[in-house]
Amino acid sequence: xxxxxxxxxxxxxxxxxxxxxxxxxxxxxxxxxxxxxxxxxxxxxxxxxxxxxxxxxxxxxxxxxxxxxxxxxxxxxxxxxxxxxxxxxxxxxxxxxxxxxxxxxxxxxxxxxxxxxxxxxxxxxxxxxxxxxxxxxxxxxxxxxxxxxxxxxxxxxxxxxxxxxxxxxxxxxxxxxxxxxxxxxxxxxxxxxxxxxxxxxxxxxxxxxxxxxxxxxxxxxxxxxxxxxxxxxxxxxxxxxxxxxxxxxxxxxxxxxxxxxxxxxxxxxxxxxxxxxxxxxxxxxxxxxxxxxxxxxxxxxxxxxxxxxxxxx
Ligand code: A3P
Numbered sequence: 001x002x003x004x005x006x007x008x009x010x011x012x013x014x015x016x017x018x019x020x021x022x023x024x025x026x027x028x029x030x031x032x033x034x035x036x037x038x039x040x041x042x043x044x045x046x047x048x049x050x051x052x053x054x055x056x057x058x059x060x061x062x063x064x065x066x067x068x069x070x071x072x073x074x075x076x077x078x079x080x081x082x083x084x085x086x087x088x089x090x091x092x093x094x095x096x097x098x099x100x101x102x103x104x105x106x107x108x109x110x111x112x113x114x115x116x117x118x119x120x121x122x123x124x125x126x127x128x129x130x131x132x133x134x135x136x137x138x139x140x141x142x143x144x145x146x147x148x149x150x151x152x153x154x155x156x157x158x159x160x161x162x163x164x165x166x167x168x169x170x171x172x173x174x175x176x177x178x179x180x181x182x183x184x185x186x187x188x189x190x191x192x193x194x195x196x197x198x199x200x201x202x203x204x205x206x207x208x209x210x211x212x213x214x215x216x217x218x219x220x221x222x223x224x225x226x227x228x229x230x231x232x233x234x235x236x237x238x239x240x241x242x243x244x245x246x247x248x249x250x251x252x253x254x255x256x257x258x259x260x261x262x263x264x265x266x267x268x269x270x271x272x273x274x275x276x277x278x279x280x281x282x283x284x285x286x287x288x289x290x291x292x293x294x295x296x297x298x299x300x301x302x303x304x305x306x307x308x309x310x311x312x313x
Contacts, residue, residue, distance in 0.1 A: 017164050017172070018155070018179060026122045027181050032096050036125060039100040043127040048114040049135035050224050052092060055186050056120055056179060057150035058142035059206040061271045064088035065245040066213075067116060067138060070221045073237065078244045085255055087271070090262045095119045095127075098263045114225070120180045123189040136199070138220060139190040142206035143307040144183050144296060145280035145289060148173050150273065152283075157270040170288060174295055184299035191305045199223075207277050207308045213242040247275040277308070 019030040028036060045051075052067055054060040065088040069081065076082065082091055093099050095117060099106045108115065119126065130137070152169040155161050169178075176182025194203035202223040209216045217238050221227050228238060243249060250256055251272035259268040280289070300306070 017161075017168060020177065020179060024125050026125060026185065027177050027179060028125075029179050034103070035096045035100040036121065038103070038105065039095045040125070040127050042100070042105050043095065043129060045127065045129040045133040045135040046113060046115065047134035048225065049130070049133070050114055050116050051126075051130060051135060051137045052116070052118040053123075053126075053137050053139045053190060054118075054120060055141070055147065055181075055183060057147045057154060059140045059209070060118065060120070061088050061250075062206075062209070062245060062247070062275075063138065063140045063204070064092040064118060065250060066217060066220060066241065067224065068092055069241045069245055070217065070224060070226050071114065071116060073226075073241070078240060081244070083244070083250070084253060087255055087259060087261055087268045088250075089118075089268075089271070092116050092118045093263065096121055101263075122180060122186045123193055136223060136225075137190070137193075137201045138204065138223065139194065139201055140204045140206060140209075141187045141190070141307070143277070143280075144173060145284060145292060146206075146277065147183070148292075149280045149283045151178070153273055154270050157267070166283060170284065170292070174292060182299075184296060187305065188300065188303055191303060195304075205307070210275070210277050214238050217242055247272060 020027040021030040021033055022028075023033055023036070050067065050071070052060070052063050054063060065083055068083060068088065068091050069078070072081070089098075096119060099117070123131075129135075148170055149166070152164070152166045155169070156164055172178040173181070173183060176184065180186060190201055191203055194201035202220065204216055204220070218228060221238075232238070256268045256272055260266060261268060284292075
């Protein structure tokens with residue numbers, strides 16, 4: 001068994017899969033370990049910080065665009081929103097992938113409060129000051145079968161990863177050895193924190209938001225300290241934000257069709273694919289689904305956390 005702070009590189013990493021290191025109770029992308037250590041050491045949370053947390057491919061891009069639009073609605077109209085010309089990931093940076101990369105220690109002196117950050121890290125790997133301060137965390141979760149399929153498309157959109165098979169991606173999730181995983185530990189810990197401290201962690205589900213985004217946008221705004229006024233509600237501001245942040249609108253913007261991220265050479269297009277609930281049925285066999293659900297249901301049993309695997313489910 002590995003010591004909490006002594007990284008162990010995955011014995012299972014395949015040539016075309018991202019290399020993983022077991023670190024502080026999760027599988028961390030190996031290249032990010034120094035960034036995570038630096039983030040934990042240096043980041044000082046402020047009481048009004050908002051942190052968006054998620055496993056990759058659970059709707060992070062959507063959550064970022066919604067949170068940014070909610071927070072900045074009095075600064076920019078939607079037609080003037082920076083989201084029209086910048087990808088959501090460039091407006092809401094990741095601690096571990098962007099802010100603390102390459103040994104950088106960011107200077108936040110010029111960042112106005114409340115600040116908006118994001119992370120894929122599991123709860124236990126967050127900087128202590130986030131946990132101790134009054135900063136708030138908005139977490140988005142999604143059914144893991146759609147996450148597997150979405151991740152596989154995303155990773156293989158890079159030419160150098162094109163021959164990573166869906167089977168290997170699936171097997172990683174079954175073993176709990178995928179990036180930031182195990183999936184069940186990630187969701188369960190944020191679920192537990194949100195149950196025990198509902199004013200600290202807001203737990204959202206992608207499927208619920210797809211079904212009807214409005215109540216969740218309203219809840220997010222309240223939780224973040226930016227509630228909609230009666231006048232805004234009456235004027236349809238929530239609906240406008242929902243429409244502006246919809247997959248169809250964001251996907252069609254030039255910056256998200258042909259651009260690359262400012263902070264990395266990553267193309268923006270693969271962040272926007274189908275956005276459907278239950279797309280896994282087009283990729284995973286019944287026996288694979290049954291096998292994963294058996295493992296997953298056991299891990300979640302007794303937690304009260306469930307996922308809809310399709311819109312009719
Ligand atoms: P699919 O691959 O199933 O289409 P993340 O943002 O965490 O990387 O997750 C990406 C997934 O969210 C992709 O799912 C993507 O299509 C979907 N997505 C991106 N933007 C979205 C939006 N505005 N609304 C709903 N889903 C969105």
